[in-house]
Amino acid sequence: xxxxxxxxxxxxxxxxxxxxxxxxxxxxxxxxxxxxxxxxxxxxxxxxxxxxxxxxxxxxxxxxxxxxxxxxxxxxxxxxxxxxxxxxxxxxxxxxxxxxxxxxxxxxxxxxxxxxxxxxxxxxxxxxxxxxxxxxxxxxxxxxxxxxxxxxxxxxxxxxxxxxxxxxxxxxxxxxxxxxxxxxxxxxxxxxxxxxxxxxxxxxxxxxxxxxxx
Amino acid sequence: xxxxxxxxxxxxxxxxxxxxxxxxxxxxxxxxxxxxxxxxxxxxxxxxxxxxxxxxxxxxxxxxxxxxxxxxxxxxxxxxxxxxxxxxxxxxxxxxxxxxxxxxxxxxxxxxxxxxxxxx
Numbered sequence: 001x002x003x004x005x006x007x008x009x010x011x012x013x014x015x016x017x018x019x020x021x022x023x024x025x026x027x028x029x030x031x032x033x034x035x036x037x038x039x040x041x042x043x044x045x046x047x048x049x050x051x052x053x054x055x056x057x058x059x060x061x062x063x064x065x066x067x068x069x070x071x072x073x074x075x076x077x078x079x080x081x082x083x084x085x086x087x088x089x090x091x092x093x094x095x096x097x098x099x100x101x102x103x104x105x106x107x108x109x110x111x112x113x114x115x116x117x118x119x120x121x122x123x124x125x126x127x128x129x130x131x132x133x134x135x136x137x138x139x140x141x142x143x144x145x146x147x148x149x150x151x152x153x154x155x156x157x158x159x160x161x162x163x164x165x166x167x168x169x170x171x172x173x174x175x176x177x178x179x180x181x182x183x184x185x186x187x188x189x190x191x192x193x194x195x196x197x198x199x200x201x202x203x204x205x206x207x208x209x210x211x212x213x214x
Numbered sequence: 215x216x217x218x219x220x221x222x223x224x225x226x227x228x229x230x231x232x233x234x235x236x237x238x239x240x241x242x243x244x245x246x247x248x249x250x251x252x253x254x255x256x257x258x259x260x261x262x263x264x265x266x267x268x269x270x271x272x273x274x275x276x277x278x279x280x281x282x283x284x285x286x287x288x289x290x291x292x293x294x295x296x297x298x299x300x301x302x303x304x305x306x307x308x309x310x311x312x313x314x315x316x317x318x319x320x321x322x323x324x325x326x327x328x329x330x331x332x333x334x
Contacts, residue, residue: 038297038318038319041319041321042319104227105227117226117227117230120225120226120227120228121225121227123225123227124225124227124228127225127270127297127318128297128318128319129297130297131270131296131297131298131299131318132297132299134298134300135297135298135299135300138300138302139300139301144300144302144303145300146269146270146298146303147270147298148270149224149270149271149272
């Protein structure tokens, strides 16, 4: 996966061929593409998808990818279940999360008050984008992948990543993570969101087996 | 007579959105449930003409709630509204008795088309 720190931590996990790394980037792109389409329908705005990243790092190190570990974020977290498991995260800075909630609510409910429904709208954004992401990946690799109800967490990037980790592998061990940046167009300023799919190691291997690349 | 509807979704935002669509279409929302367990209980108490059912909910998921409702009332009319649009899950829901499956995020017209077809 091209990361010296990760490679020294767990060579067995990270001994991936160029073809396997390429496949994981393609999986991430397929998932993020469908998630972006869903987000565009929800917000009524154009959503851009950036190039994917593939990392295998301990959770603490993952928190420092795409931003500072102590940055405050709103994390929309879903536990992935079914033939593949792990945690799917949508990370937003708090201002972007508030604007995104407002976009979704105005698009859907007109002049309704935003405050009381904001977290519910954000949870629904998390659930819908996760559902779209996982459906696309599941269809691509021939697996049935579901998820549990979304959780909205307001904390530092590090705390949000660590909350996603307990069920995934050994503490301190590197976790495979497929990432994408999404940008939602907005007249004031573009809204940046990051998608992170933390796979448990057996699911990484199942994903590769399903595509014939392991 | 206006069709009665029970809306089952764990997100209050989505319940409000669906209620808005359904009321404008002439339906009467008689109940809301935020888990599969609540959905089954409220279906028994309210016997609505239509149930909208999310699949990802706490306590009991939508597929299990759908199966339980169909077990108790084989004539129940359930419209699944879920972001989990994988073909295998759609087939599972239809086999469990759902009359239609609308994938979130949905267009209003897609919901209305399904409702009209199910409850006439």
